[in-house]
Amino acid sequence: MGIEIKMPALSPTMEEGTLAKWLVKAGDEVRSGDILAEIETDKATMEFEAVDEGKIGKIVVAEGTEGVKVGTVIATMAGEGADADGESEEPASKAKEKTPPAKPRAASEAPKKAESGTANLASGAKATVADPDLPEGTEYVKTTVREALRDAMAEEMRADDRVFVMGEEVAEYQGAYKVTQGLLDEFGDKRVIDTPITEYGFAGIGAGAAMGGLKPIVEFMTFNFAMQAIDHIINSAAKTNYMSGGQMRCPIVFRGPNGAASRVAAQHSQNYGPWYAAVPGLIVIAPYDAADAKGLLKAAIRSEDPVVFLENELVYGRSFDVPKVDDYVLPIGKARIVRAGKDVTLVSYSIGVGVALEAAETLAGEGIDAEVIDLRTLRPLDTATVLESLGKTNRMVVVEEGWPVCSISSEIAAVVMERGFDDLDAPVLRVTNEDVPLPYAANLEKAALIDAGRVVEAVKKVCYRA
Amino acid sequence: MAKPTTPRPSRARTKKAAPPVGADHNRPRPEAPADYKASREDLLEFYRQMVLIRRFEEKAGQLYGLGFIGGFCHLYIGQEAVAVGIQSALEPGKDSVITGYRDHGHMLAYGIDPKVIMAELTGREAGISRGKGGSMHMFSVDHKFYGGHGIVGAQVSLGAGLGFAHKYRGDGGVCVAYFGDGAANQGQVYESFNMAELWKLPIIFVIENNQYAMGTSVNRSSAEDQLYRRGESFRIPGLQVNGMDVLAVRGAAEEAIKWVKEGNGPILLEMKTYRYRGHSMSDPAKYRSREEVQEVREKSDPIEGTKKYLEAAGISEEELKKIDQEIRKIVSDAADFAESSPEPDLDELYTDVLVEQY
Numbered sequence A: 001m002g003i004e005i006k007m008p009a010l011s012p013t014m015e016e017g018t019l020a021k022w023l024v025k026a027g028d029e030v031r032s033g034d035i036l037a038e039i040e041t042d043k044a045t046m047e048f049e050a051v052d053e054g055k056i057g058k059i060v061v062a063e064g065t066e067g068v069k070v071g072t073v074i075a076t077m078a079g080e081g082a083d084a085d086g087e088s089e090e091p092a093s094k095a096k097e098k099t100p101p102a103k104p105r106a107a108s109e110a111p112k113k114a115e116s117g118t119a120n121l122a123s124g125a126k127a128t129v130a131d132p133d134l135p136e137g138t139e140y141v142k143t144t145v146r147e148a149l150r151d152a153m154a155e156e157m158r159a160d161d162r163v164f165v166m167g168e169e170v171a172e173y174q175g176a177y178k179v180t181q182g183l184l185d186e187f188g189d190k191r192v193i194d195t196p197i198t199e200y201g202f203a204g205i206g207a208g209a210a211m212g213g214l215k216p217i218v219e220f221m222t223f224n225f226a227m228q229a230i231d232h233i234i235n236s237a238a239k240t241n242y243m244s245g246g247q248m249r250c251p252i253v254f255r256g257p258n259g260a261a262s263r264v265a266a267q268h269s270q271n272y273g274p275w276y277a278a279v280p281g282l283i284v285i286a287p288y289d290a291a292d293a294k295g296l297l298k299a300a301i302r303s304e305d306p307v308v309f310l311e312n313e314l315v316y317g318r319s320f321d322v323p324k325v326d327d328y329v330l331p332i333g334k335a336r337i338v339r340a341g342k343d344v345t346l347v348s349y350s351i352g353v354g355v356a357l358e359a360a361e362t363l364a365g366e367g368i369d370a371e372v373i374d375l376r377t378l379r380p381l382d383t384a385t386v387l388e389s390l391g392k393t394n395r396m397v398v399v400e401e402g403w404p405v406c407s408i409s410s411e412i413a414a415v416v417m418e419r420g421f422d423d424l425d426a427p428v429l430r431v432t433n434e435d436v437p438l439p440y441a442a443n444l445e446k447a448a449l450i451d452a453g454r455v456v457e458a459v460k461k462v463c464y465r466a
Numbered sequence B: 001m002a003k004p005t006t007p008r009p010s011r012a013r014t015k016k017a018a019p020p021v022g023a024d025h026n027r028p029r030p031e032a033p034a035d036y037k038a039s040r041e042d043l044l045e046f047y048r049q050m051v052l053i054r055r056f057e058e059k060a061g062q063l064y065g066l067g068f069i070g071g072f073c074h075l076y077i078g079q080e081a082v083a084v085g086i087q088s089a090l091e092p093g094k095d096s097v098i099t100g101y102r103d104h105g106h107m108l109a110y111g112i113d114p115k116v117i118m119a120e121l122t123g124r125e126a127g128i129s130r131g132k133g134g135s136m137h138m139f140s141v142d143h144k145f146y147g148g149h150g151i152v153g154a155q156v157s158l159g160a161g162l163g164f165a166h167k168y169r170g171d172g173g174v175c176v177a178y179f180g181d182g183a184a185n186q187g188q189v190y191e192s193f194n195m196a197e198l199w200k201l202p203i204i205f206v207i208e209n210n211q212y213a214m215g216t217s218v219n220r221s222s223a224e225d226q227l228y229r230r231g232e233s234f235r236i237p238g239l240q241v242n243g244m245d246v247l248a249v250r251g252a253a254e255e256a257i258k259w260v261k262e263g264n265g266p267i268l269l270e271m272k273t274y275r276y277r278g279h280s281m282s283d284p285a286k287y288r289s290r291e292e293v294q295e296v297r298e299k300s301d302p303i304e305g306t307k308k309y310l311e312a313a314g315i316s317e318e319e320l321k322k323i324d325q326e327i328r329k330i331v332s333d334a335a336d337f338a339e340s341s342p343e344p345d346l347d348e349l350y351t352d353v354l355v356e357q358y
Helices: A092-096 A145-159 A183-187 A199-211 A225-238 A273-277 A290-302 A352-365 A383-393 A408-419 A442-448 A452-462 B040-065 B080-087 B104-109 B114-121 B154-169 B187-198 B227-234 B246-264 B290-300 B302-312 B317-340 B346-350
Strands: A002-006 A016-022 A035-040 A045-049 A054-059 A065-069 A073-078 A140-144 A163-167 A192-194 A215-219 A253-257 A283-285 A307-311 A319-323 A336-339 A344-348 A370-374 A377-379 A396-400 A429-432 B096-099 B145-148 B175-180 B203-209 B238-242 B267-272
Touching (some): A140 A145, A140 A290, A145 A163, A145 A290, A163 A199, A183 A192, A199 A225, A199 B154, A225 A253, A225 B154, A253 A290, A273 A283, A273 A307, A273 A377, A273 A408, A283 A290, A290 A307, A336 A352, A336 A383, A344 A352, A344 A383, A344 A452, A352 A370, A352 A396, A352 A452, A370 A383, A383 A396, A383 A408, A396 A408, A396 A452, A429 A452, B040 B080, B040 B104, B040 B114, B040 B246, B040 B302, B040 B317, B080 B175, B080 B203, B080 B246, B080 B302, B104 B114, B104 B145, B114 B317, B154 B175, B154 B187, B154 B203, B187 B203, B187 B227, B203 B227, B203 B246, B227 B267, B238 B246, B246 B267, B246 B302
Parallel strands (some): A163 A192, A163 A215, A253 A307, A283 A307, A344 A370, A344 A396, A396 A429, B096 B145, B096 B175, B175 B203, B203 B267, B238 B267
Antiparallel strands (some): A002 A073, A016 A035, A016 A065, A054 A073, A140 A319, A283 A377
16 A cells, blocks of 8 residues: 655645655655655755655655645555555555544535635735835835845844844744844844743843843744733833933834634734733834835834834735845835725725735625725834825725724724714724634634634625625 | 641741751752851941831831832831841942832942832932832832832742843842742742743742731641742742841851852742731731730830840940931931922922833
8 A cells, every 4th residue: 555645744834835845756765754745845954854754765855845735645655565666556445444434524614624714814805005105116025924034133133233133932943933034143142042941031131122222123933922022022121212201212123923723722823912002102113015014024123112023923924025125124104095996995004904905896786996005114103194085985895804892993993983073984894803812723713713704794884795 | 727837936947957858968058158257347237227127117107107009018027137148248339139018128338328118108309219119119220129019929930030131231130039928829830930940040939938928827828838948949949037136147148148149040038027017007917916026026016026135246225226316317317208299299290101112
């Protein structure tokens, strides 16, 4: 019986990878634990180990092949005792006899390949409106969000020697999510510092270093872990300037992935945007695409105020056009219209922008012309852009990958109620995640997270087209 | 069952270095600190500063009672020798200092104008934080005094960050982070110890062990009540010092500064001290007896102790009286200033939330 060796998923977000190198060839005997190949994922080069014993039959996918989808057969192996090149036609049922036969299931209840609910978030939709501040003819470079963030840090570190990066695995490991890749090589271990797993402590050390005149970038492996450090973010960093009557500053950037990740369940999946956006004294930024990630992170590092910079793991690997400009810095506190429209305004931020853009495309096919606003900064909130758009469309849906209660959506709804009431032709609707901790099971996860379909539905309601 | 809590600050060990704990006997350790050999001028200055802190704090207590000062107000009375002994050993403008909410004494010992401190206590525009910080949140970046922090233990991590900045810039400065026996049980203290030693940060951790974390005695809250040992598992050497004796404190500070400046990384000083007043103004201090407080005052008071040194140096009672009078004048001027200064303009409500405009 031949065993099919399939392209493995080596990270929660990996969909495809490069088969960098085969370490075995046809006819080699392998034992479980032997390394078969090196595979490049979106984050790192990983070794792929054999699980079964046997002889390698055929290499199906040659080394150097890029874009090999997870689950593709990359080689075959003859099972224990079987003839490697015999291409044995043994019926599959026989092999299964070794294990007790599974209870027969009706086709409809057969377990399917788990599809994460985050697949619905990962549309990769692009803005259709270019940054109006860029001159015509600007060249663009395809860049992943991950690279854009790294480039922003590297450029600012070159420009200002007070800037340094600290966090878990930022240096020698090259970043848990590869965001700090290459920084250690360029800037050395004085400025790219691996910390122990001790968020409260290193957030405090970062804040203290900022008070002492440096410009730290503190990376949290994810913002879920920053809960351990939230005292320093709020009590030490955010309040210092005010409490000291403007004497003592704390120019620090706390950054890292925020929001739902894929199949990691409740403790590793949460959007802290509304938490930090509630705190006076903080700047809170949550970009969607690579250009904004770069331009806003550079602005954050230059700011004299403490900044919480919320990234999203699911978009790290997505490519967007980044303008090829010497020093691309964007203004903090300015939303951006990423799609112009006249019938309804969709307001969102971070990964929700992709969902809103996807919904807008569907709606266009149904004759509804949606304008999409990317808030980009959650504090201070650019309410002027939101209200101006409402004045044009008279209808609004807020799209947020996060909980509904006391959320950015709630805040937008309140602002519109207070200052845009006369412009409203329908109540503001919110499309948010369900009000539950994020579950692990793929189907439940999918049910808990926002998707474009829900946005389309909400838009039809506010347009009275349901 | 709690152990007896009688404080014995006067019998605190000062004569020999902290013995190594565990098997690690071969690590280099700091020398046993000797009492500081103070000149006549030094002694007068220590006396002057300690009396200033005491009179200032008594006045603050009074103003609190009169309703001029609100909220929480934590007095430093009894602990004066610690701030004065340590800060007299630092280089102002180069070395940095950070502490918790019991911060008036450290500010005065760093030469910050008593008027602007008192005006902050009364919440006035002229206060050092323009009336927006209050007793617990005062800062003077010019003096490299970084607060004044209200969250127990936070100043230890922040202080490690200040030490980090000294090392990063290579400016030769040292950070002193003060915290109490209560803060010594906070988790972030140990996270900071770990990184401070790992990265050999120039920082002196000073535990002001005044025996009570609010109302809970050290023995009731600390499994290891010899707090100078708390750094040992991070390889941070600790010294236990009589914090009621300004010369012992200054001697230990000198040794600690030497240790840190030689690039050995952090050091921990446990200052055995005592606060005469309650934890804050609203604390009736029922957790200890009047006799206990009285005994410390009589036997170990840091100012009375310094007077004995002054006497031995041939300084007359008259000379000290003259200093006392000067101090009374400074403190009463500070109080007048703090009472008569205007409150902040209402527009100040919205200023300094952020540094920049967005």
